[in-house]
Amino acid sequence: MTAAADTPAQQAPAYATPADVQVHGPYGPGRLDAAPKGVHALYPFHGRITADGSSGYPASPGRYHIYSAWHCPWAHRSAIVRKLAGLEDVVSLSYVDDERDARGWAFRERRGADPVNGFTLLAQAYEATEPGFTGHISVPTLWDRESGRIVSNHFPDITLDLATQFEEWADPSVRLYPAESRAEIDELNAEILRDVNTAAPRVAGASTQEEYERLRGETVAALERLDERLAGRRFLVGDAITEADVRLWVTLARFDLADNPGARISERRLTDFTHLWSYARDLYQRPAFRDTTDFSTYRHTAFTPAEGVKRFDLAPLQGGWDSPHGRERLTG
Structure with missing residues (x-):
């Protein structure tokens, strides 16, 4: 009888060599720049987990694993939802390294091996x-352990499935995507994606002064609408945290450190939007948000404005996330 092969957990940790763009080149050419445009095409694996298994991927404890990254807002959403729903012992999660070269995301000692x-x-x-x-x-x-393949890298679906298909094992008090509110949540999610989540690269890429002012104006207007919406309610929809709150929060967390200094979206910082700032602190002070957040990984990408486009200067700012938020008196 031959000995069984060691599992990854039994073997010595395997790590990639350090990220080195001089040797391997930067990430993007030949992959990101050659990929089809649009969210659905750029993230082509669209498998869905279903409670009844009708999709071919039944909800099951211990079967699925999420490969995440501390700095990425799309990945951050999955980590928050997993913890909010109480699925930490049901769906496992690990992190890739913060740096990448042309080889893409890697596993290195700082963030741990692939378990x-x-x-x-x-x-x-x-x-x-x-x-x-x-x-x-x-x-x-x-990732699906049973089939040995990727279920999905289509990030909008991953959090929805975590929120709705594992109810047998999830915290019953948490309803992130309740059926009766889905139309309202979907409408807000579309607005947040269009005007907030994707604002930084669009504003940063403006090629004329007119385009720059229009794009940043649209985002500032959206932030003002959301700020007003949160003036008399604690959360975006109803009286509890929903998928919409998670989607908005991951961008708010990065706004003063990365998105705004990098793209020069607004002369006003997050800390200058009274209700958005208190709302952001209210969520951060909950374990699902705090424990999945590493502000040190949020850094803006340097860019050179197109010739003739004038932009204001704005230095990164780390706000007082632990200061009292005073939103306990508000209801949905």
Whole structure:
């Protein structure tokens, strides 16, 4: 009888070599820039988890794993929802390293080894799922231990499935996507995605002064609408945290440190929006938000404005996230 092969947990941790753009080149050329446009095409694995298993991926404790990243807002949403729903012992999660080169996301000692497959590069998960895959290697990536393949890297679906398909094991008091509020949540999510979540790269990429002023004006107007909405209610929809709050919060958390200093969206910081700032602190002071947040990883991307486009200067700012928020008196 031969000895069984060691599992990844039994083997010595396997790590990728340090990120090195001089040797491997930067991430993007040949992958991100060559990928199809649009969220649905850029993130091509669209499997869904269902409580009854009708999708081929039944909800089951211990079957699924999320590959995440501390700095990425899309991945951050999955980590928050997993913890809010009480699924930490049901769906496992690990983090890739903060740095990448042309090889894509990797597992290094700082953030830990891959506990499921022993991969050193996240690209190996994509290759195992689709041999010869040349597209975007993204987080979050939802992995199925049983089939040995990616279920989904389509981040909008991952949090919805975590919120709705694991109810047998989830905290029954948490209803992040209640049926009676889905139309309102979906409408808000669309606005947040369009005008807030994706604002920084769009504003930063403006090629004329007119385009720059229009794009940043749209985002400031959206922030003002959301600030007004939160003046008399504690959360965006109803009297409890929902998917809409999670989607908005991950951008608010990065606004003063990364998005706004990088793209020069607004002369006003998050801390200058009275209700948004107190709301953001209210959520941060809950374990699901605090424990999944590492502000040190939020840094803006340097860019050179197009010739003739004038932008104001704004230095990154770390706000007082632990200061009292005073929102206990508000209801939905």
